[in-house]
Amino acid sequence: MKGFYYLLGAVAIGGGVALWYGAQRPAGTAPPGAATPVAATDGFRGFTLGSDTARVEVTEYSDFECPFCAQFGTVQMPVIREQLIATGRVRWRFRDFPLPGHQYSRYAALVAQCAGEQGRFWEMHDQLFFHHQWAQTGKNPRGLFRDFAKQAGLDLAKYDACVNAQRYDGRIQASVEEGTALGVSGTPTFFVNGHRYGGRSTSDDFKAVADSITKSRK
Amino acid sequence: MRQRQAIALLALVGLFVALYLWLYKIGVIGTLQCGTGACEQVQTSRYADLWGVPVAFYGVVGYAALLAVAVLGLRPGLLAERRVTLALAALATVGVAFSLYLTYLELFVIHATCRWCVGSAVIVTAIWVVALSAMRRSV
Numbered sequence: 001m002k003g004f005y006y007l008l009g010a011v012a013i014g015g016g017v018a019l020w021y022g023a024q025r026p027a028g029t030a031p032p033g034a035a036t037p038v039a040a041t042d043g044f045r046g047f048t049l050g051s052d053t054a055r056v057e058v059t060e061y062s063d064f065e066c067p068f069c070a071q072f073g074t075v076q077m078p079v080i081r082e083q084l085i086a087t088g089r090v091r092w093r094f095r096d097f098p099l100p101g102h103q104y105s106r107y108a109a110l111v112a113q114c115a116g117e118q119g120r121f122w123e124m125h126d127q128l129f130f131h132h133q134w135a136q137t138g139k140n141p142r143g144l145f146r147d148f149a150k151q152a153g154l155d156l157a158k159y160d161a162c163v164n165a166q167r168y169d170g171r172i173q174a175s176v177e178e179g180t181a182l183g184v185s186g187t188p189t190f191f192v193n194g195h196r197y198g199g200r201s202t203s204d205d206f207k208a209v210a211d212s213i214t215k216s217r218k
Numbered sequence: 219m220r221q222r223q224a225i226a227l228l229a230l231v232g233l234f235v236a237l238y239l240w241l242y243k244i245g246v247i248g249t250l251q252c253g254t255g256a257c258e259q260v261q262t263s264r265y266a267d268l269w270g271v272p273v274a275f276y277g278v279v280g281y282a283a284l285l286a287v288a289v290l291g292l293r294p295g296l297l298a299e300r301r302v303t304l305a306l307a308a309l310a311t312v313g314v315a316f317s318l319y320l321t322y323l324e325l326f327v328i329h330a331t332c333r334w335c336v337g338s339a340v341i342v343t344a345i346w347v348v349a350l351s352a353m354r355r356s357v
Contacts, residue, residue: 004223008230008289015234022238022247140246143261 044171047121049081050091056193056210058090061097061179063187064108064128065135072188072201073129079203089210094125096175097187104134104141106172111145113168114159115152123152219297221352225306225345226288229281232341235334236277243272260332265323273320277338280313284345307353310346317342 046059062069084090096113098105108128115124127148128134134141149159162168179189183196190197192209199205241247243261260266266273284306291302317339324331 004226004292008226011227011230015230015237019234019238019241019247022241022251139244143243 046093046095046175047116048091048093049122050085051088052091054088054091056090056213057093058206059093059095059191061095061184061187061189063097063099063102063105064112065102065105066099066187067132067135069188070129070132070135073125076201076203080206083203084207084210089214090206095179096172097179097184097189098172098176099187108145109172110166110168111149111163113171114162115149115154117162118154118158120152120154124148127152219292221348222288222291224348226285226292228341228345229284229288232338233278233281233285235338235341236274236281239274239334240272240278243274257332257334260324260328260330260335265328276316280309284309303352307349310342310349313342314346
């Protein structure tokens with residue numbers, strides 16, 4: 001009988017260790033045997049919104065886990081889209097700048113890139129920012145992000161393949177390096193027509209900047 | 219006694235399988251080690267929740283109950299207790315029925331199989347077979 005309890009204890013310890021090991025694997029780590037990540041440093045310049053002929057282009061360096069970026073994305077961005085982008089006055093460019101201190105921001109950038117592969121980057125962008133509770137819980141968001149992908153209308157098989165292969169990791173790293181070279185150190189950081197923007201990040205302020213550029217070019 | 223020991227061991231293994239799937243479902247574990255299966259497709263399908271609770275959690279509760287009853291049933295005073303045998307058989311029957319339903323969903327609705335789910339189905343079926351043989355012996 002004693003031998004049986006030793007065996008039961010050994011199985012319990014073995015199972016506990018295996019579970020602990022499984023919980024240590026970060027979300028973005030491809031499992032052994034997964035497809036080799038495709039380097040995607042392909043000269044990609046970020047996802048854009050708005051007219052190609054807009055006189056004002058705003059480049060936003062952002063981190064999906066950053067609370068200020070989420071606040072900007074949910075409070076200011078809808079107004080900017082409606083008043084400046086939809087009217088053809090401003091073209092918006094989104095660049096990834098996942099901060100190293102954020103556990104899941106690079107993974108979030110990856111899932112957004114994978115959504116972009118299917119033409120739904122901005123839908124995923126909104127899912128990540130409008131349901132930003134994931135960034136506060138500290139829990140692994142892998143399953144939740146897949147739910148977001150479903151909500152964004154993605155083909156989940158393609159999404160899984162892209163995420164598991166970490167297909168756009170190189171593209172994200174290229175964006176970080178480019179931002180760092182431009183002096184970006186925090187998020188969100190904006191550039192207006194290539195010049196660093198140091199004003200307040202509100203829709204009214206961006207409207208004022210767009211107005212001044214438009215007037216000066218008339 | 220041997221049957222209860224076997225059930226306890228199998229239930230402990232099943233408990234870890236169910237815990238693994240449940241921890242994945244609630245976001246504690248990032249990537250399921252699935253090999254050639256389609257675990258994530260199954261685990262993130264709408265059938266992975268039942269009445270708002272992850273299906274894997276029912277597995278955790280079921281295996282924990284089987285383990286507890288089997289270990290308690292090994293106490294000298296309960297070894298000859300037929301109600302313990304009956305309880306194990308009843309729990310295992312519910313588990314097998316639930317597993318059959320989930321396997322049907324995997325094969326004919328989701329069209330994907332998760333090797334951990336298959337593993338759990340095999341474990342609970344083995345428990346059921348052992349529990350039934352224990353019942354026959356106790357008649």
